[in-house]
Amino acid sequence: MSQQERTEGDLRNTGLSLKHDRTWDYELDRIVDAVEERGAEKVGLQFPEGLKRRGPAVTDDLREALPDDVRVMMSGKPCYGACDLDTYLMRRTDVFVHFGHSPMKESEKIIYVPLFSNVDVTPIMQEALDELDGDDVGLVTTAQHMNKFEEMRTWLEERGYTVHTRRGDDRLTHEGQVLGCNYASADIDADQVLYVGGGKFHPLGLAMEHPEKNVVIADPVNNSISIADQEQFMKQRYASVHKAMDAEKWGVIFCTKIGQGRWEQANEIVENNDNAYLITMDEVTPDRLRNFDMDAFVNTGCPRITTDDGPRFHKPMLTPGEYEIAVGNKPLDELEFDTFHGTW
Amino acid sequence: MSQQERTEGDLRNTGLSLKHDRTWDYELDRIVDAVEERGAEKVGLQFPEGLKRRGPAVTDDLREALPDDVRVMMSGKPCYGACDLDTYLMRRTDVFVHFGHSPMKESEKIIYVPLFSNVDVTPIMQEALDELDGDDVGLVTTAQHMNKFEEMRTWLEERGYTVHTRRGDDRLTHEGQVLGCNYASADIDADQVLYVGGGKFHPLGLAMEHPEKNVVIADPVNNSISIADQEQFMKQRYASVHKAMDAEKWGVIFCTKIGQGRWEQANEIVENNDNAYLITMDEVTPDRLRNFDMDAFVNTGCPRITTDDGPRFHKPMLTPGEYEIAVGNKPLDELEFDTFHGTW
Numbered sequence: 001m002s003q004q005e006r007t008e009g010d011l012r013n014t015g016l017s018l019k020h021d022r023t024w025d026y027e028l029d030r031i032v033d034a035v036e037e038r039g040a041e042k043v044g045l046q047f048p049e050g051l052k053r054r055g056p057a058v059t060d061d062l063r064e065a066l067p068d069d070v071r072v073m074m075s076g077k078p079c080y081g082a083c084d085l086d087t088y089l090m091r092r093t094d095v096f097v098h099f100g101h102s103p104m105k106e107s108e109k110i111i112y113v114p115l116f117s118n119v120d121v122t123p124i125m126q127e128a129l130d131e132l133d134g135d136d137v138g139l140v141t142t143a144q145h146m147n148k149f150e151e152m153r154t155w156l157e158e159r160g161y162t163v164h165t166r167r168g169d170d171r172l173t174h175e176g177q178v179l180g181c182n183y184a185s186a187d188i189d190a191d192q193v194l195y196v197g198g199g200k201f202h203p204l205g206l207a208m209e210h211p212e213k214n215v216v217i218a219d220p221v222n223n224s225i226s227i228a229d230q231e232q233f234m235k236q237r238y239a240s241v242h243k244a245m246d247a248e249k250w251g252v253i254f255c256t257k258i259g260q261g262r263w264e265q266a267n268e269i270v271e272n273n274d275n276a277y278l279i280t281m282d283e284v285t286p287d288r289l290r291n292f293d294m295d296a297f298v299n300t301g302c303p304r305i306t307t308d309d310g311p312r313f314h315k316p317m318l319t320p321g322e323y324e325i326a327v328g329n330k331p332l333d334e335l336e337f338d339t340f341h342g343t344w
Numbered sequence: 345m346s347q348q349e350r351t352e353g354d355l356r357n358t359g360l361s362l363k364h365d366r367t368w369d370y371e372l373d374r375i376v377d378a379v380e381e382r383g384a385e386k387v388g389l390q391f392p393e394g395l396k397r398r399g400p401a402v403t404d405d406l407r408e409a410l411p412d413d414v415r416v417m418m419s420g421k422p423c424y425g426a427c428d429l430d431t432y433l434m435r436r437t438d439v440f441v442h443f444g445h446s447p448m449k450e451s452e453k454i455i456y457v458p459l460f461s462n463v464d465v466t467p468i469m470q471e472a473l474d475e476l477d478g479d480d481v482g483l484v485t486t487a488q489h490m491n492k493f494e495e496m497r498t499w500l501e502e503r504g505y506t507v508h509t510r511r512g513d514d515r516l517t518h519e520g521q522v523l524g525c526n527y528a529s530a531d532i533d534a535d536q537v538l539y540v541g542g543g544k545f546h547p548l549g550l551a552m553e554h555p556e557k558n559v560v561i562a563d564p565v566n567n568s569i570s571i572a573d574q575e576q577f578m579k580q581r582y583a584s585v586h587k588a589m590d591a592e593k594w595g596v597i598f599c600t601k602i603g604q605g606r607w608e609q610a611n612e613i614v615e616n617n618d619n620a621y622l623i624t625m626d627e628v629t630p631d632r633l634r635n636f637d638m639d640a641f642v643n644t645g646c647p648r649i650t651t652d653d654g655p656r657f658h659k660p661m662l663t664p665g666e667y668e669i670a671v672g673n674k675p676l677d678e679l680e681f682d683t684f685h686g687t688w
Contacts, residue, residue, distance in 0.1 A: 044624075049635055052635035052636055053635055053636060053637040054637075055621070055636060055637075056593060056621050056636070056637060056638070059621055063618075071611065071614070071622065072622070073598070073622035073623070073624050074621065074622065074623050074624070074636075075623075075624055075625070076597065076623040076624060076625030076628075076632055076633065076636070077624075077625050077626065077632070078632060086624075088600045088624065088626075089600075089624050092624075249400060253420065254417070256432045256433075267415065270415070274407075277399070277400050277403050277418065278415065278416070278417035278418065279417070279418050279419075279420040280388075280417050280418070280419055280420055280421075280430075280432065280433050281419070281420030281421050282421065282432075283627075284420075288420055288421070288422060289420070291393055291396035291397055292396055292397060292399060292400070292418075292420070293397040293398075293399075293400060294400070
């Protein structure tokens with residue numbers, strides 16, 4: 001069965017009889033095919049945090065479909081994106097399956113299984129129209145709702161809107177897709193952007209990167225409309241930068257996650273500051289940094305840890321751009337959202 | 345300067361002028377020599393949790409002694425033993441220095457820098473004599489107090505004791521040394537063992553592995569005498585095993601840390617239990633396992649996470665031996681401490 005024939009998010013035509021009920025399509029046949037083709041003995045599965053509890057059921061179904069001597073294992077490490085592949089498990093398995101995110105880097109070894117939401121998007125889009133001003137509107141969504149993107153666009157066009165969309169850079173797979181760290185798909189010629197998708201994590205990042213645009217959130221999962229308000233975050237950012245201005249000793253974090261490493265940026269900081277120290281780590285958490293005697297930190301890894309979790313750290317945690325402001329290399333009004341473009 | 349000429353724990357004769365005061369000897373000259381010999385461009389430093397705050401000062405001293413273009417970086421990952429080398433940092437640096445633990449596996453790439461305590465051990469040993477019964481006594485200590493081991497032995501012998509010591513298995517570097525997971529050096533012909541060293545972590549493990557022996561703790565760091573009481577831990581172990589007897593779904597943890605992997609044990613469990621699922625991870629923490637929908641867990645990694653942190657997990661966490669009891673393969677009275685022998 002080809003990809004095209006499959007109704008996204010619908011298991012009824014996968015041809016597989018499943019031990020467990022599923023509302024989402026885990027593309028087990030594609031995994032089974034790959035295992036057989038490669039004569040794989042070990043299969044690694046990686047789920048994002050919200051899907052880990054489904055891991056055992058997916059494992060059951062795979063074990064039922066695969067020969068007895070194939071060993072299926074799940075990654076127990078936290079996972080928040082395709083930037084965050086479990087490289088240990090990947091190296092030690094013959095087939096490695098990453099669920100729930102769209103591909104960031106293609107490789108023969110990795111099977112990416114996107115998971116699409118079946119939720120109807122048009123009722124909440126109808127409500128969102130009240131918040132739009134004028135006929136030009138940008139449109140973005142996340143990987144989970146990508147299956148409905150053309151439907152969203154057509155629906156808006158039928159109602160007289162000129163819909164501006166864009167495929168972002170190499171880090172993004174699809175036209176109109178946003179990541180928590182990349183909003184290149186919103187670099188469009190419109191003053192307002194309609195985000196259709198679950199949660200506020202993505203549109204808040206968008207609003208931080210594009211403070212000049214009005215970001216309307218149409219959330220079909222929680223059935224709610226709102227305007228992305230980045231003001232609280234920006235206040236926190238300014239406060240952190242101010243606090244860090246007195247810092248002498250800086251911890252410069254180089255993240256070892258495969259899609260989050262910015263070596264040049266980290267290296268440049270320590271090259272130019274005798275009081276800066278390189279710290280390498282995968283998970284960047286408050287308890288791991290508490291043991292280091294530093295006055296402030298610069299995180300060259302995931303920017304969302306800095307902006308969203310910043311206040312949880314015992315010392316100010318800045319993005320590389322904010323660091324430049326704190327040490328006086330740049331003026332305060334150059335403060336902007338730290339975005340990842342094409343890093344791998 | 346050779347190793348022999350150095351007074352352990354004393355910096356005054358290292359010939360290095362240090363930017364920071366030190367009470368311990370970080371053997372900077374040995375690191376500097378290795379960097380020069382290998383023409384290293386990147387140097388990785390790994391400290392145990394308790395020493396991480398000294399990392400920046402050690403980095404300063406190294407940077408002062410090394411050419412400007414040598415990049416020094418510290419591991420920000422948690423570290424609790426030589427079983428727990430930061431393999432990412434090791435692979436990506438030309439010289440990798442592991443501080444504070446004795447070598448578990450020798451390699452050209454790794455420099456192990458032991459850190460010895462200068463604390464005087466004889467006053468607390470004098471007090472400990474009141475707790476000893478008879479003239480036969482085993483003697484053990486940790487890597488940090490190894491520099492005083494011969495002094496301890498002689499001191500006891502001078503007072504009429506027959507001192508039983510033993511070099512453990514391959515996992516242990518020194519005669520009389522214990523690890524949190526290995527007490528092979530206490531397999532001696534005496535009913536009592538004197539542990540001279542800081543903290544209760546090691547002697548508690550010893551008492552769990554050798555419940556028939558009286559373990560006297562002489563702690564020169566906290567200046568206290570006590571008898572290792574493993575009863576509370578054993579009660580917790582029995583309680584966990586009992587709770588896990590009703591479990592259907594088992595998460596079987598394979599630890600990916602270089603010195604903590606027991607693949608055969610993990611694999612055997614899933615091979616023989618259709619309701620057991622392999623989970624691979626480095627840090628085994630309650631929050632990482634909370635996302636998995638399991639009734640109980642078996643930890644084939646560090647046994648001290650199971651015995652000491654067990655109650656912090658949301659579901660019963662057992663050692664491989666305890667698992668065999670919980671599923672009925674072994675009788676309850678075979679419950680014993682899970683020890684690591686020669687695993688790497």
